[in-house]
Amino acid sequence: MGFVELKNVCKRYDKTNKNAVTDFNLSIKEKEFIAFVGPSGCGKSTTLRMIAGFEEITGGELYIDGKKMNEIKPMDRGISMVFQNYALYPHMSVEKNISYGLKNMKVPADEIRKKVDWAIQVLGLEEYRNRKPKNLSGGQRQRVALGRAIVKDSKLFLMDEPLSNLDAKLRVSMRNEISKLHRTLGSTTIYVTHDQVEAMTMADRIVIMKDGVIQQTGAPMELYEHPVNKFVAGFIGSPQMNFYPVKLEGRAISFAGGGKVNLPEGIAEKLSPRKELIMGIRGEDIKFDGQNMELYGADKQSATIENTEIMGNENNLYFSFGGITTVARVSKYEVSEIGDTVEFVMVPHKMHFFDPETEETIAL
Ligand SMILES: Nc1ncnc2c1ncn2[C@@H]1O[C@H](COP(=O)(O)OP(=O)(O)OP(=O)(O)O)[C@@H](O)[C@H]1O
Ligand SMILES: [Mg+2]
Numbered sequence: 001m002g003f004v005e006l007k008n009v010c011k012r013y014d015k016t017n018k019n020a021v022t023d024f025n026l027s028i029k030e031k032e033f034i035a036f037v038g039p040s041g042c043g044k045s046t047t048l049r050m051i052a053g054f055e056e057i058t059g060g061e062l063y064i065d066g067k068k069m070n071e072i073k074p075m076d077r078g079i080s081m082v083f084q085n086y087a088l089y090p091h092m093s094v095e096k097n098i099s100y101g102l103k104n105m106k107v108p109a110d111e112i113r114k115k116v117d118w119a120i121q122v123l124g125l126e127e128y129r130n131r132k133p134k135n136l137s138g139g140q141r142q143r144v145a146l147g148r149a150i151v152k153d154s155k156l157f158l159m160d161e162p163l164s165n166l167d168a169k170l171r172v173s174m175r176n177e178i179s180k181l182h183r184t185l186g187s188t189t190i191y192v193t194h195d196q197v198e199a200m201t202m203a204d205r206i207v208i209m210k211d212g213v214i215q216q217t218g219a220p221m222e223l224y225e226h227p228v229n230k231f232v233a234g235f236i237g238s239p240q241m242n243f244y245p246v247k248l249e250g251r252a253i254s255f256a257g258g259g260k261v262n263l264p265e266g267i268a269e270k271l272s273p274r275k276e277l278i279m280g281i282r283g284e285d286i287k288f289d290g291q292n293m294e295l296y297g298a299d300k301q302s303a304t305i306e307n308t309e310i311m312g313n314e315n316n317l318y319f320s321f322g323g324i325t326t327v328a329r330v331s332k333y334e335v336s337e338i339g340d341t342v343e344f345v346m347v348p349h350k351m352h353f354f355d356p357e358t359e360e361t362i363a364l
Pocket of ligand 2: 045084
């Protein structure tokens with residue numbers, strides 16, 4: 001049995017006619033860092049709050065460290081939680097807010113001091129140590145909330161969008177701090193975010209949800225390379241995967257507007273007898289360079305650049321192809337101007353195919 005075990009966990013809120021979470025099954029190993037991702041309203045916070053004990057479990061079972069937890073009070077579950085809507089004690093300073101939980105747990109004063117100093121330093125709160133929450137920015141308050149959680153030696157950390165109020169730079173540095181912290185403390189962590197970059201960079205495994213249902217669970221690159229359906233393919237990765245309605249014609253696929261690509265050996269057999277498909281390809285698998293043009297030149301396409309995003313380290317090129325606005329990611333040395341006609345190839349063995357009805361991935 002895993003350290004945290006959810007078996008067919010369901011949640012139906014009172015006075016609603018639909019589950020917020022349905023048949024959630026997950027086994028989390030000790031020390032694992034798990035991220036729950038998915039769009040707003042998909043049930044991430046609800047699931048986390050059921051694990052914490054702040055929300056009643058309507059159906060199914062929850063085990064932590066081998067003990068059934070359904071009826072156990074939050075404070076007896078041995079967890080630390082950072083809430084999405086954290087509330088700090090308004091009349092207490094930053095330092096007191098962070099140390100309060102430890103005082104309650106009767107931790108010796110010198111140990112409290114050490115832990116609080118460490119948390120304040122890690123979170124970059126030295127300057128604000130004696131300030132009250134009302135005199136802090138949203139991001140600073142969020143760090144205090146994080147500080148309260150990390151000073152406790154819990155075996156299970158639950159974090160609900162703990163970085164959502166931070167500016168971009170601080171987010172990146174805190175992302176690193178939380179990862180480091182996780183390696184140091186070794187606490188099993190469940191981290192909720194709607195930001196797939198956070199999930200990709202921090203988690204050992206990602207659980208991706210939609211409408212209260214797990215779509216896929218796996219290591220970040222597993223989800224990136226082998227999404228089980230179009231939803232996962234579109235959610236993981238930025239810019240989003242390009243999707244085209246295509247027709248299978250013998251050993252080739254054809255696009256609206258006339259483009260055609262020959263498929264590698266054996267692929268067409270796996271796609272047939274379907275005639276219509278959805279093809280997905282990531283921006284980085286659309287190539288403009290000489291080497292790839294030579295390799296796949298038999299199937300080269302052309303388009304007119306409609307927009308460019310110069311990112312500094314790389315560029316995104318936008319153009320219309322197969323009736324779809326396509327985005328290609330190219331190196332910073334491959335610059336194009338709006339209005340340029342460009343030639344490109346789509347790397348055939350990097351294509352993903354989905355059933356147009358079920359939107360499930362077709363195994364190749
Ligand atoms: N107390 C409640 N009563 C009724 N419905 C609720 C309640 N809390 C949440 N819901 C509903 O349950 C669903 C899941 O909500 P939840 O807060 O878990 O989503 P989430 O994935 O955390 O979204 P977000 O990214 O916006 O925080 C939503 O449809 C929401 O409206
Ligand atoms: Mg939420």
